[in-house]
Amino acid sequence: MKKKTRRSALKRYKKTGTNKFLRKRAYKSHLLVKKSSARKAKLSKPIVVSKTETKMLNKLFQ
Template structure:
């Protein structure tokens, strides 16, 4: 039987925390930053945890 591989795109986008949560970056900070306020850009720079609905999908990508 073949080895189950980890999805490399998931490794680049998520990090696993100690309590089996995943950390991700926020969206909407890739471009068009001139019209966004400084406070909004600062908030988008921070990390957040993956929501409950998406957590099981991300867990399948890691296969650990």
């Protein structure tokens, strides 16, 4: 049987060339008025997923 990527994982994570995964940070969807511009800018940048989570994501991205 053909292996397929989990569509939910595909929408949330991006695989890099070095087999790492990028994800968006939390706390950037609402209640943004009280957060400083610097804080919002930092939250906008993607972050590399931890090694533990990467193992799980590799199974979802087969």
